[in-house]
Amino acid sequence: MASTEIAVGIDKVVKRYGPVTALHGVSMDIRENEFFTLLGPSGCGKTTLLRCIAGFEDVTEGVIRLKGGDITGLPPHKRPVNTVFQQYALFPHMTVIENVMFGLLRSGWSKPEAVARADQVLQLVQLGDFAARRPAQLSGGQQQRVALARALAPRPQVLLLDEPLSALDLKLRQAVRMELKALQRETGIAFIFVTHDQEEALTMSDRIAVMSEGRVQQIGTPREIYETPLNRFVADFIGETNLLDVDVRSVDNGMAAISLPGGHxxxxxxxxxxxxxxxxxxxxxxxxxxxxxxSGDLDATVEGQVYLGTDIHLQVRLADSERMTVRLQNSETTAVPETGAAVGLKLEAGAARLLAD
Structure with missing residues (x-):
């Protein structure tokens, strides 16, 4: 469980590259022992923000604090954070344990201390039996764990991860997710994870910051982000949703009276x-x-279906020509209507949510 103490504080951070502003006054607090994810499409500013925390990019305006101390002007090697990149950059001529020890020896650790610490973190990532192998003798998932061990070896106060699973195939990526989350809990430090993959964010994170065009759109738990999005971008980016244009007649105490184009x-x-x-x-x-x-909340006509194995997506059209998707669980008892069939749609209580632009 994440602590309430703040590991990284980001206060009104702006990053400009000449006339282009990559970050527009970004503010957020990342807690101790929290798996925190920066999520968004390519170019949204998530990797730029991570690089600002690491010190690889200078901040144009604003402040970054680590455990309450201002690190905004510190060079990367003086920040007690470490980064795992998309490309693991392992030394091919070194063994696994030599790769893990490399940074420790460069930082002044004695060889016996470095060997002991490297062995400790290799055990942590379940690679203790692979210490004498070289990177070319490892699978992609094993190389990723070596990179994690190398980053964890100096005992950073925060670990930064820039899409470290993107080079793995789907099944391996799914398996490594759980390992990475378990590793975060075991080390007890904050992980700040960058991804554009919504499923990764939902399955691994304690909290998520959804970003778009250099701005934070929403911060919350996976359930909060998915169930109660603040705006159209968040709802559309996280998972799948039906978005209907509506007229808002009134809003009172968190509830809205609305009408669909067809008059419902x-x-x-x-x-x-x-x-x-x-x-x-x-x-x-x-x-x-x-x-x-x-007999339901809306009437529609079935236009087609998409079979996805675990479920079936039914495409329907409302009377006012708006299109919607209905997800049916794939089961022998599931009755799938034919194309052209007239059906009613019943919305679960609280399922519809009115959003801003």
Whole structure:
């Protein structure tokens, strides 16, 4: 469980490259012993922010603190953080243990101390039996764990991870996720993880910061980000959702009275930033069930289906021509209507959420 104490404090950080602003006044607090993920599409500023924390990029404005101390102006080698990159950059002519020891010896550790510490972290990442091998004799997942061991060896106060799983195939990436999360809990330090993969973020993180165009859109737990997005970007980027343009008649005490283009009216929860006028209704596909036409919240016509193995995505069109997706669990008891069939759509209580732009 993450501590309430702050490991890294980021206060109104701006980063400019000439006329281009990569970070627009970013602020967030990352807690001790927390797996914190910076999530967003390519070019959103997440890696730039990570590099600012590491000291590889200078901050144009703002302050970065580590355990309460200002590290904004410190060079990378004076910051008690370490980074694992997309490319592991292992020395091919060195053994696994020599790779892990390299930074320790350069930092002034004696050889016996470096050997003992390297052996300790190799045991931690379950590579103790591979110490004498060279990187070319390891799988991609094993090389990734060597890079982790090397980064953990100097006992950093914070570990930064810049998409370290991107070079792995899907099944290996899924397996390593759980190992990485377990490693974070065992070491007891803050991990700051950069990814564009929503599934990685949801399965590994204690909290997530969703970023877009150099700004933080929302910070919260995976459940908060998925279930209660603040705006259209977050809802659309995290998982799948149906987004319908609606007229907002009123917003009162967190609830909104809305009407769809076809005239159907109902009340639903609203994000705090929503006001009357135009808005976007978000409904996750798995929160919709089928029923007889006229007996649900909406009526629709089936336009097609996509078979995905674990589930089936049913594509439907509403009377006002808006399209939606309904996710049906794949089961022998699941009745899948034919294309052209008229169906009713029933929304789970609280499934519809009104969002801002």
């Amino acid at each position: 009216c109902f009340t639903c929860p609203a994000a705090a930033v929503v006001q009357s006028g135009k808005g976007h209704l978000s409904v996750r596909p798995e929160r919709i069930s089928l029923c007889a036409q006229g």
